[in-house]
């Protein structure tokens with residue numbers, strides 16, 4: 625296990641309709657992340673992304689700097705960045721889940737399901753909220 629393991633969580637605004645890009649993004653992540661020792665979860669809605677990146681501090685920092693320059697999204701908001709000893713998505717080079725499944729869990733955390741805005745997620749709860757999501761390895765359709 626890495627001694628410098630961190631988990632970074634951010635939300636961003638999709639520049640175009642996010643699901644149009646989801647398949648290509650997840651494919652890139654699943655192709656590149658094993659080599660980088662990165663695991664994580666990507667949640668995709670019509671207008672937003674939420675992503676968790678886990679791995680060595682340097683690898684996570686570098687990938688995040690790279691990802692935020694991607695023109696398919698904007699306004700990245702860092703929601704969580706912490707050292708950890710446990711990978712929550714250890715089995716996933718990049719797991720995928722639809723935003724709907726996150727929004728459905730939001731109510732349990734005292735958030736509005738209809739007015740659910742990933743960019744305003746509280747860093748205290750975002751990690752626990754992401755853990756309620758059941759990810760899939762591939763995208764349907």
Ligand SMILES: Cc1cc2nc3c(=O)[nH]c(=O)nc-3n(C[C@H](O)[C@H](O)[C@H](O)COP(=O)(O)O)c2cc1C
Nearest residue numbers: 649652653655656657673675690691694696697718
């Ligand atoms: C929301 C979002 C999340 C992304 N996550 C990853 C990722 O985890 N790993 C990765 O290699 N690329 C990720 N990308 C894509 C990169 O920005 C970049 O397009 C890709 O790494 C290029 O590599 P490729 O030529 O192998 O596709 C993400 C892009 C977006 C918009």
